[in-house]
Amino acid sequence: MKLELQHDESKFLIRLADTSVILGQRLAEMCSRGPFLEEDMALSNISLDLFGRAEELYKLICKIEGADYTPDDLVYRRNEREYYNIKLVEQPNEDFAWVIARQFFHDLYAETLFGQLTTSSNAELAGLAVKVLKEIKYSHMHAADWMDRLGLGTEESNHRLQYAVDHLRKYIVEIFDFDDLDRRFIADTASLETTWRNAVSAKLQACNIEEKEIVTPSIRDFRDGYHSEHMGNLLSIMQYLPRAYPDAKW
């Protein structure tokens, strides 16, 4: 489909929805690959929460647009350049440390963001924000706990977490490079950034991970539909079934 959103609010919301669905897909890839049974279930639970969050956001978008397409259409029938998720969440599951660092970075951002959206003038969005905030808080707690365990664990686990953090931090700058749309729908963009940066610095220090000088790669903005090289591969797997069998029902 060629997606052309007409309303500013849905142009903003699709960034949140896409970020949720892509991270949900990354965590779904961990299903049956968790380090042990309980953690496998935990990651799958968080994945399902993210899919649920995304679906509700897509429904809001469909409603605002008065569209004849559905959340399924939005997820399965858009191409890479029509996706507007932050690049952080499309980064691959290189190892468990990557999964945890990516989740920690995302959850901190999502917690402040949805916290601010609880006072949105769109009552449905505000209500949704209140509901998902509880999920995000648990996920954040879970990820923060693992940051400590990996960072303060063995030399190997610390090394792996350091490597993951160094890589993933390259994809942070664009998140806070706000545009007019962000500033219109996020109550306080400045505090979103400072809250995130302060909390991350404190956590990295506490779990013995170095906050190195990062050379941010020259990448184009996710807000214009640009992605890292991992996105196409992720979509080809996520969208395979409905694209190969357009009439499939499930």
Added chain:
Amino acid sequence: MESGDRTWEVFIQKKPGLAFKHAGSCHGYDKKMAIQNARDLYTRRGEGRALWVVPTEAIVSVPLDDAEAFFDPGEDKAYRHATFYKIPDGVSHL
């Protein structure tokens, strides 16, 4: 899991005031991990509002060989059941 891992017994309370019920067991290196694992395994569908985890080795059980001495004497003593009393209206969890 590897060394350092322990198992924990999980108890869930459905509503305040009710007894905690044994739900199963889970793994965990420490209390914090155990309670999170228990939450992820056993309370995903609104099973309760409160959760306990107890190290499995803290549970004391009757040795199998002694089961007859422990339990058989209670089997033929119907008068020990509280079925000869009327339960007052409004008592729901007796």
